[in-house]
Amino acid sequence: MKEIDQNTELKILYAAQEEFLLKGMSGARMQGIADRAGINKALLHYYYRSKEKLFMAVFKLVISLFIPRLEKIINSEDVFFDKIRQFAKNYGHLLMKNPFLPLFILHEINRNPDSLVKEFFSRGINPEAFFAMVQREIDAGKIKAIDPCQLILNMLSLMIFPIAGRPLLQRVIYKNNKKEYDEMLKKRLEDVPEFIINSIKI
């Protein structure tokens, strides 16, 4: 907490994040984490009592980044379409900076849905306000009638899947051209919101 790179506890946390994001809970190795942190295995247990506890610490850290800050968007002063554009831009950049995050979260929740969701998603996510906002736009005749759930699902799908599936998609569709894939992702930051808007505008 105090020093920048001297703090062993934090060094461990970030090393664990690397290892867990790449290999998942069951594939990660305490030895691998210790190696990344440049310390000994025993120290891991000194700071975090068990692998499970360390995993939970990483998961919590990671969730706090990943959860879409819908509230921010909702409460902004922008008009609706600009809110969508803003969300795509912010959330897209976050995803591009943390490409392994979505797949990690989905995989771990798949393994243990109830307890992980209950523990980490019970607060902090409230789609109701977003739904209400969409409904107001519809009632005002500004966009087509659409199920708000579907709208949010479409946005998330279009933004997350190309990141989560990159190791496969880049190789199969883009002939493993990394640069081209990066450019495509960057382009989508603006294309996806227009794609969405195009489909709901009147």
Added chain:
Amino acid sequence: MKEIDQNTELKILYAAQEEFLLKGMSGARMQGIADRAGINKALLHYYYRSKEKLFMAVFKLVISLFIPRLEKIINSEDVFFDKIRQFAKNYGHLLMKNPFLPLFILHEINRNPDSLVKEFFSRGINPEAFFAMVQREIDAGKIKAIDPCQLILNMLSLMIFPIAGRPLLQRVIYKNNKKEYDEMLKKRLEDVPEFIINSIKI
């Protein structure tokens, strides 16, 4: 191959598929597979020499289901928009019947991209023909100019993500209402292609 349910080799393969899909390569246990198959651990090694070999057999089986049969769509007699509708319907049903498949594939490829993609995706996928078809539609002035890669990415994203993310999305967005989520997925079989078409039609 011969008998229906007597064939031990197949029984093992399907038991392994269950276990691997749920827990991934590193989370799966040979004991768990043996239990599902109702046989002994040793038999697994008799038919498949190692866990790795068994995993590869499952992965191959699973890939053969998962790869979109783009050729079928391309070579159909339908007009372009109907091809999209047809693809969404067929592929969507396949996904709904095998909901754990996408996340499993993505996670395993993430763990070991080069060798898995090279081994299992080298043949059988050829997006070029699809790209050419899209280009013809654009040249003929029937749809807006769009990058064919983006189009295919959008289709896959909209169809796969709600399935892959279900354990999280159903709980967070749908208050864990299973029936409602099922209905939403079913509705998307028709909504997604219209959403796509809406955004590219002139």
Added chain:
DNA sequence: GTCTATAAATTGATAGAC
């Protein structure tokens, strides 16, 4: 082909010196 018993290797966790 199928089983029981066991080997061999991996790995999470702890004890104890410094």
Added chain:
DNA sequence: GTCTATCAATTTATAGAC
């Protein structure tokens, strides 16, 4: 706080009887 050495449990893999 950090290390070395080691334990204990899990898990893949094999040997050998039937």
